[in-house]
Amino acid sequence: MNHLDLITMQEAIDLLEVSRSTIDRWRKFKRLPFIKIGKEIYFHKEEIQQWVRQHSKVHEPIDENRIDQTIRMTTPDTITIGYQSQTAHMWSPLLMKKLGFFEEELAELNPTRPLQINWINAKNGLELIEGMIAGQIQIASLGDYPIMIGHQLSTIFPNFNPVLLAFDGKTSQSEGISLVIPKDLHFHDVTDLHGHTLATVTNSSAGHRLNRLLSGINATCEVINQDMNLSYSNIIERGVGVSVMWEPYVSLSELQGAATMHFDGFTDDYLTGLVALDHWAQLNDDIVIAYLKAHMRTHQFAREYPLKAAKLLSELTGISHRVTTSIVSKVRWDAAVYKQDLETLKNLSITDQSFTRNVTGSKGCIPYRGYYLNEASKRLQLTSVSDRPLEGDWSLDYLY
Incomplete structure (x- = not known):
């Protein structure tokens, strides 16, 4: 190898002061030149130096003594x-x-x-x-x-x-996002939203679903932007008509007697x-x-x-263990x-x-x-998840 001026993978790692995965990625996506003999990977030292010059923003001769310093500056x-x-x-x-x-x-x-x-x-x-x-x-x-x-x-x-x-x-089916209605306010279907003030976080997952819901019905509503904590307080204190919330606020509202509705329009x-x-x-x-x-x-x-x-999350958030247990069990992690x-x-x-x-x-x-x-x-020695998106429905056998 010395006669051919070839260096091993480990020598290339030491020379460039990067990880094996970085070199593998450079080989795959950025055409870092290499030689494969059997199962072993080798590099021509001069070709590596030339490749680095081509991919440097400033084309200067490589000073191997400065490589470590450069890596430290960019890390x-x-x-x-x-x-x-x-x-x-x-x-x-x-x-x-x-x-x-x-x-x-x-x-x-x-x-x-x-x-x-x-x-x-x-x-x-x-x-x-x-x-x-x-x-x-x-x-x-x-x-x-x-x-x-x-x-x-x-x-x-x-x-x-x-x-x-x-x-x-x-x-x-957007489970975990629901329309929350104060107790004693009786709603039968989506048309009952007419004339009510609705609160949610705009430009959020909940806000998007509310906009789509309202676009499909003939109802006039005022939609206001509110933080979830404030929306929750207003639901409990009857300071707002309705709110579209995500968990854990949906479950917390239910504990306080509020009603929740999950409309067919929440299909994503x-x-x-x-x-x-x-x-x-x-x-x-x-x-x-x-x-x-x-x-x-x-x-x-x-x-x-x-x-x-659930116990740790209850301690960290101050939410009851009952609520955190219910949510953790429902979410696909x-x-x-x-x-x-x-x-x-x-x-x-x-x-x-x-x-x-x-x-x-x-x-x-x-x-x-x-x-x-x-x-x-x-x-982590798990089944390879692949570089590309997986086909089909969510697997029941493999979760990551």
């Missing part, structure tokens, strides 16, 4: 995770933070250089999208409609390039997912994979120990991305033009980067 010292503790379908980051899974994965990734984690608890998805546009948040948990809003906004902000990494909590699956900045993810793929490993471990914990998960899920996201922007009509140039659904989830599943 972040902190990572900011955005989540929403007020949305039950996105309780995974709350559990992950409590269990310390992400810290464990990062420590395994680089024991000598700890990475500081900042957790931002937002009231809604748009707040997290604004943080991502500003470059302050790298990974965020969002509802299905905010995911598509972020995709639409990428046509306005050229440096904002969100991509889908995985899903979080899922429920079919309710999806929540993880979104990252594409350019940041490509530069920090090992961190992204570490987060997805922690994400899937959290899912596994919620599935295998639902009572323990599955990170896998199915083709039908991407179609569901795509349909959100098609059926609701209230936001997207002023945004041009965006086509299709948010890009899905399946490489990271697939790599995370392999490192």
Whole structure:
């Protein structure tokens, strides 16, 4: 090998100061030249140096003594995770933070250089999208409609390039989002909404479904934008007519005697997912994979120990154990991305033009980067989830 000026995979890792997965990705997607002899991978040292020159923003001769310094400058010292503790379908980051899974994965990734984690608890998805546009948040948990809003906004902000990494909590037929009616206010069908004031979070998964519901009926209603906490208080105190809520507020309202209605118009699956900045993810793929490993471990914990998960969530949120237990058992904790899920996201922007009509140039659904989830599943020794969306219905045999 020395006579041929070839270096091994490990020598290439040491030379470039990147991970094996990064080199594999570069080989697959960026044509990093390599030689395969049997099952072993080798690299021509001079060809690697030339490839790096071609992919550098400033074409300068490579100084091998400066490679380590360059890597240290581009590797972040902190990572900011955005989540929403007020949305039950996105309780995974709350559990992950409590269990310390992400810290464990990062420590395994680089024991000598700890990475500081900042957790931002937002009231809604748009707040997290604004943080991502500003470059302050790298990974965020969002509802299905905010995911598509972020995709639409990428046509306005050229440096904002969100991509889908995985899903979080899922429920079919929008279960977990309901119309909540104060007690003693009797509703029989959707036409009874006429003349009432409706509250929800606009440009949210609940707000989208309310808009679609109202567009299909002949009723005049005033829709006001309210935080879920305020909507819940107004429902209990009769300060507002009706509210479209998501869990845990639906279950909390029912405990207080409010009625809930789940209309046939709520037919889309309710999806929540993880979104990252594409350019940041490509530069920090090992961190992204570490987060997805922690994400899937959290899912596994919620599935295998639902009572323990519910108890922790009750302590963290102040919500009764009865409510958290009910919600944890109803949600499908599955990170896998199915083709039908991407179609569901795509349909959100098609059926609701209230936001997207002023945004041009965006086509299709948010890009899905399946490489990271697939790599995370392999490192956890799970069945490979594939780089591409899965076909068919949600599997009962494999959850991630």
